[in-house]
Amino acid sequence: MTGFDHPERAPRLLGAVTIVLTGAAGAIDAVTFFAFNEVFASTMTGNLVLLGLDVGRGRWFQALEALIAIVGYSSGLIAGTLSAGLAMRRWPWRNAVGVALTVELALLVAVGIGYYALSDPGELTLRAVLLVLGAAVAMGIQAAAMRYVGPAGTPTNFLTGTVTNWVSAMVELHKPSWNSNSALRIGAIVVFAGIGAVVQTHLPAFSYAVPVLLVAVAIGLMARVTVLNHGGLTTGDPQFAPDGARQES
Template sequence: MSGFDRPEAAPRLLGAVTVVLTAAAGALDAVTFFAFNEVFASTMTGNLVLLGLDVGRGNWLGTAEALCAIGGYVVGLAAGTVVAGLVMRRLPWRNAVGVALTVELALLVLVGAGWYGLSDPDTQTMRAILMVAGGAAAMGVQAAALRYVGPTGTPTNFLTGTVTNWVSAMVELHKPRWDGNSALRIVVIAVAAGAGAVIQLNAPALTYALPVLLVLIAILLMARVTRLNHGGLVEGGPEFAHAPEPDDDEELRAVVGRVHGPDGHGTQAVLTLVGPDGNQVGREETDHEGRYRLHAPSPGVFTLLCLPVDGPPRVATVALESGTTVYDVKSTHALDA
């Protein structure tokens, strides 16, 4: 499932952000691939395989290369998550994404300064380690930021799941669909890596400029997304496209309530209502105070799935006949029934 199953006010522009960042990941992987014995800055699956191969062959010195990338990515992922979380205490998630991407750009600039500054032959090992660990940290920050794009997050530097969901969605018997954003990201990461390889062969000194430029473009696009959605740095929360208006019968049958976070206050979440037959019949994002409203097309016993932004998923069973059923989702248990 793509992060754009419930697009907001500027879905194409927000989609462009993810495509540009995916290109940045591919371009940076090309840099680190040539800089440090074919290690990737963003593709941790490949680095884990390389680590296992080196351990299996007894190449203990070789494990340092993959460990630099994996360690840098973990540190960047943790830092990006903390930064985004702190911003989201006061500002909408769009601003959190923009701030995290700005941190990523600053990190890439610092790594680039060290990369170009360490030109002495005696510092080449340190130079390579700086590029791989620093580049991986930047990709970790980017991954943390893109967790907030769309209800399910939108990966830009680990695309195995994207390929799986894209292909499965196209051939699904129940309701096949085409996900253009996933297709673009799959293609663009390969194209950007190829472009990085071409630049490396013809103008090695300029290879690093490509991912930095792409991240800068993504930040500018994200700033535009923020302005289009309530246009300020203070106002506005996640605002997804409005669901179709329910008919009169559905209007009389609804479940409403509030999602409570660990502190007892309302928290943002994505809720899905699943019918007795196992099919999704409604999906809604809460407002900034945790309130939600979902309509059912017919009477029955429904499953309510809740994915809060600051807690574990929760599941509840609700019986809907007619009228409005009130159900508040608490944070005390992972399973509410």
């Protein structure tokens, strides 16, 4: 078990979804790091530190770059929370997570098409802004969707909390424990950031494909989780449905 909040017939498969999405976050950060002055699409802690450093040093141009990523991510959180919340008026949480991840994938594909269609990547061109802003929105949608999986699935793109809980749990005097899902997520973000760097170095035209493929794989896994759990909650009720709709059903 990985500690998910909801009754789950396939906890390891659901855990695999979080691992794959963590890998996608690492891979997309590698793309934006190299394409846009070392700005991250998913790791907002890094962007907030960069924003403070740039403002403190009077580097207003660089501060704007970090701010673009932060605004994009925040917009994605709003979009992901609303889309998942609306979906959960009709369907159980697993279906709603799948809907939000599908929106994320569609956005990543659209951003990729726009990025490769535009030309002349300069220091702060429309092409670079499109990449970082769009990728950050997609990562915000992903983070919002994974909130509905529970605490164990939430950090797919901010790993400080995962490292904190994982290490602290191992040395807890009262009841030490080992969370393999946390360990695998920590490894996934490192490994796929490295893979993204390698692809960016040797096959830069294909670097953006890595996170897109990983998100697609995660959607497939999430669909399987939904099927194994009969597409719904144990009670059969969709979450966040209006009271009247629940009574009618």
